[in-house]
Amino acid sequence: MSNVFKQEVVYAVTGIVTVLMLLEYFFFENTQLWAETIRTWAVIIFNISLFLGAIRLTMSHSLRIQKQGRDWQFSGVLMAIFVVMLLTGIIGYVSTGVQTSNGIYNWLFNYVYTPLGATLYPITGFYIFSAAYRAFRARNIDATLMLIAGCLVMLKNAPVGEAIWIGFKDLGNWVQFTGQVPGMRTLAIVGALGLIAFGFRALLGKERGFYAGGGE
Amino acid sequence: MSLGKLADIDRRVFYWILFIALMVPFLNPIGFPITISPNTQDLYDGVTGDEVDEGEVWILNFGYGVSAWSECHPAVTVCTKALFREGAKIIITGTHYDVELTYNKLQDTVPDFAEKVYGVDYVFAGYMTGGESVVAQLASDIKSVFPQDHFGTPYDDIPMLQDIEDYSDIDGVLSSDTGDFGTHFMTQWQGAYGTKLAEIGIAMNGSTDLPRWQAGNFFGVSVGSRGGAELEQLIGELGEATTAMDSISVSHLLLIIAIIIGNIGVITEKLGGKN
Numbered sequence: 001m002s003n004v005f006k007q008e009v010v011y012a013v014t015g016i017v018t019v020l021m022l023l024e025y026f027f028f029e030n031t032q033l034w035a036e037t038i039r040t041w042a043v044i045i046f047n048i049s050l051f052l053g054a055i056r057l058t059m060s061h062s063l064r065i066q067k068q069g070r071d072w073q074f075s076g077v078l079m080a081i082f083v084v085m086l087l088t089g090i091i092g093y094v095s096t097g098v099q100t101s102n103g104i105y106n107w108l109f110n111y112v113y114t115p116l117g118a119t120l121y122p123i124t125g126f127y128i129f130s131a132a133y134r135a136f137r138a139r140n141i142d143a144t145l146m147l148i149a150g151c152l153v154m155l156k157n158a159p160v161g162e163a164i165w166i167g168f169k170d171l172g173n174w175v176q177f178t179g180q181v182p183g184m185r186t187l188a189i190v191g192a193l194g195l196i197a198f199g200f201r202a203l204l205g206k207e208r209g210f211y212a213g214g215g216e
Numbered sequence: 217m218s219l220g221k222l223a224d225i226d227r228r229v230f231y232w233i234l235f236i237a238l239m240v241p242f243l244n245p246i247g248f249p250i251t252i253s254p255n256t257q258d259l260y261d262g263v264t265g266d267e268v269d270e271g272e273v274w275i276l277n278f279g280y281g282v283s284a285w286s287e288c289h290p291a292v293t294v295c296t297k298a299l300f301r302e303g304a305k306i307i308i309t310g311t312h313y314d315v316e317l318t319y320n321k322l323q324d325t326v327p328d329f330a331e332k333v334y335g336v337d338y339v340f341a342g343y344m345t346g347g348e349s350v351v352a353q354l355a356s357d358i359k360s361v362f363p364q365d366h367f368g369t370p371y372d373d374i375p376m377l378q379d380i381e382d383y384s385d386i387d388g389v390l391s392s393d394t395g396d397f398g399t400h401f402m403t404q405w406q407g408a409y410g411t412k413l414a415e416i417g418i419a420m421n422g423s424t425d426l427p428r429w430q431a432g433n434f435f436g437v438s439v440g441s442r443g444g445a446e447l448e449q450l451i452g453e454l455g456e457a458t459t460a461m462d463s464i465s466v467s468h469l470l471l472i473i474a475i476i477i478g479n480i481g482v483i484t485e486k487l488g489g490k491n
Contacts, residue, residue, distance in 0.1 A: 025408070031356035031382070039353040040360055043346035050345060097368040100316055114317060117282030125467060129234050130227040133474040137482050147479075151472050157419070157442050159248035160465035169251065181427045188427065 011205040018203050058082070084108070149175045223481025230474060237470055241462030248465055250458070255429045256446040259291075259414050259436025263298040263390070270303030272387035273380060275354075277401070278310035278318045279393030284418055285321065288392045290444025290457035291416040293325040295390055297451060300328040300337070304387070305376050309341040309362070311350075311397045316343070316366070325455070335374045342366030351400040355383040355409065383409045392416035398425065402433050416443065 017038060024035035061075040085105065092102030100106055138144040155161030156172020201207035261267060276296065280288040299306060308319060319340055323329050332338055341362040344350050354361050358380060359371045371377055379385060389411055391398045398415040406413040412435055415425045419440030429437040438447060441464060444457030 036353065036356050036360065039349050039356070042349035043353060043361070046346040046349065098366070109317060114282050117314070118285060121283035122286070126231050126234060129467070129471055129474060130230045132471055133225070133230060133478045134227075136475045136478065138479050139482070147475065151475065154468045154472060157440075158465045158468035159250050159461050160469050162251060163248045163465075176422075176426065177430070180423055181430060184423055184427045185431075 015203050015205070018199065081108075149179065221481065222477050223485055225477070234467065234470060237466050238463050241466055245459070246462045246465070248461065250442075250445050250449055250461060252446045252450065253439070253443070255426060255437040255439070256443050257436075257450070258429070259295070259416075259438055259443075260298070260447055260450045262388075262412065262414055262435040263295050264302060268299060268302040268304050268388075272302075272304045273376070273385060274299055274304050274306050274388045274390060275386055276306050276308045277389065277391040277393075277397060278308070278315050279312050279391060279395055279397040280318070280418070281312045281314035281394070282317055284394045285318070286456070286460060287418040287440045287444070288394070288416055289318070289321060289325065290441065290455055291438035291447050292390070292392050293322065293455065294444070294447035294451050294453075295414075295416070296322060296326045297328055297453070299390075300326070300332060305336075306338045307341055307358075307377075307380075307386075308338060310343050311345075312394075313343060319366075335369070336376055339374055339376060340366045348396075348400040348404065351397065352404040355404050355411075357382055358385075383411055386411060388412035388414070390414050390416065393421070394418050398434070402428060406433055414438075 020038065021035060024032050028035075058079070061079050064072050064075045065079065085108065088102040088105035088108075089099040092105055093099040095101065100109070136143075136147050136150070138147055152168065152172045152175050154172075155164070155168040156176065161168040161172065198207060276292070278292075296306065308322070309315070310318065312318070329338075334340075342365060344354070344361055346353070350361060358377075362371060364370050365374060383405060386405075389401050389405055391401045391413065393415070394417070398413075398417060398421075401411075401413055405411040413433065414436045415421075415428070415434045416438040417425050417440070419442070422437075422439035425434065425437045425439065428434050438444060441457045441460045444455075445461045448455050448458050
């Protein structure tokens with residue numbers, strides 16, 4: 001019985017929802033109430049999954065702290081910040097209806113999270129710089145072509161390229177629009193066809209990878 | 217030092233060179249000229265002049281967080297200014313959890329907010345979750361996704377939303393992303409209903425976004441900080457992105473020099489081996 005609920009019911013629900021949404025998208029000009037209801041359910045389920053994610057995160061890190069496993073101190077910091085943000089957010093929401101009305105919550109967001117977030121992404125520039133030096137090697141003709149194309153696009157994107165030679169812009173544009181766009185279009189179309197094939201397999205119950213347990 | 221050793225320079229040397237080199241344009245701006253890309257020009261044309269009528273309602277989606285402010289925010293700032301100056305109304309929403317921070321920053325970077333009335337000229341709907349499903353649902357029933365705005369005001373009490381029900385009441389969408397939401401709006405809005413759609417993305421997404429601009433799915437595309445700098449030139453108000461262009465020039469040039477140095481080392485090693 002449990003196997004029926006774990007597999008057959010899941011196949012049936014997936015199949016029915018897929019058919020209904022396909023029908024609505026392709027055969028009805030105006031949106032249908034039943035399709036709107038299904039989409040609302042999808043949004044609600046997505047939000048529930050966020051809540052479950054928070055619970056799972058709490059459980060996982062609490063367990064690591066309890067067992068004092070590897071780098072458990074980081075889990076301690078994470079849990080402490082998690083609790084502080086949760087409590088201050090709830091206090092703000094209960095008192096005014098807006099979670100960011102709490103001073104501590106706002107301060108942590110504006111003066112801790114924002115500078116850290118703004119710093120994190122630019123730091124990758126240093127790694128890219130070092131990685132490009134080590135990895136971008138003209139070891140064969142393919143790598144050489146990729147290296148030249150990459151350099152041309154970089155010189156096209158950075159204003160210094162045009163300052164050195166105005167032709168870098170045209171060369172970079174040629175690589176980007178004539179060279180790269182057909183490749184990306186091919187990838188997009190092939191990916192879309194693959195997705196359609198995956199959808200049909202899921203519809204027919206042959207694609208079981210995303211069901212519980214996975215595998216065919 | 218033999219040329220072969222050029223292939224094995226310690227990474228910390230590069231970090232320091234980049235760090236010091238990036239200081240130079242901040243202390244002494246260079247100001248390389250910036251030309252306008254056709255995709256950026258199309259974006260600017262699409263949010264100005266005859267393309268936007270007074271009273272039109274646009275959706276502005278923040279699909280980027282604090283870490284991508286440097287790449288996406290200058291272009292979003294210019295487009296918001298342009299839409300406000302054409303008399304358009306804007307529904308601001310976000311698919312990234314930093315949406316409120318980005319909204320607050322937009323208030324700082326767009327002085328036009330001071331002349332606009334909240335709830336009449338613009339509204340901050342807030343954060344929405346649900347991936348592509350919520351984008352589809354937004355097209356069919358906006359109120360079901362946002363029964364109230366970010367500050368808790370019920371949908372029906374917001375004057376500019378009185379006649380807004382679904383995609384047919386929206387004149388255009390600007391989606392600014394580090395992820396897939398531009399694609400979701402393309403599938404669920406532009407592809408399905410022909411809604412005007414433009415994308416403001418990080419530089420890495422340029423290779424994905426530009427084919428869609430060429431195909432007509434996006435009426436315009438801004439690519440990274442460079443796109444933002446081009447838009448600042450077009451509107452005639454230089455800002456963060458224009459300042460960043462000198463740093464981008466220096467870092468890109470250093471990157472190319474590093475690649476050349478690395479390859480000189482490899483070639484020398486190969487020649488030495490053959491000898």
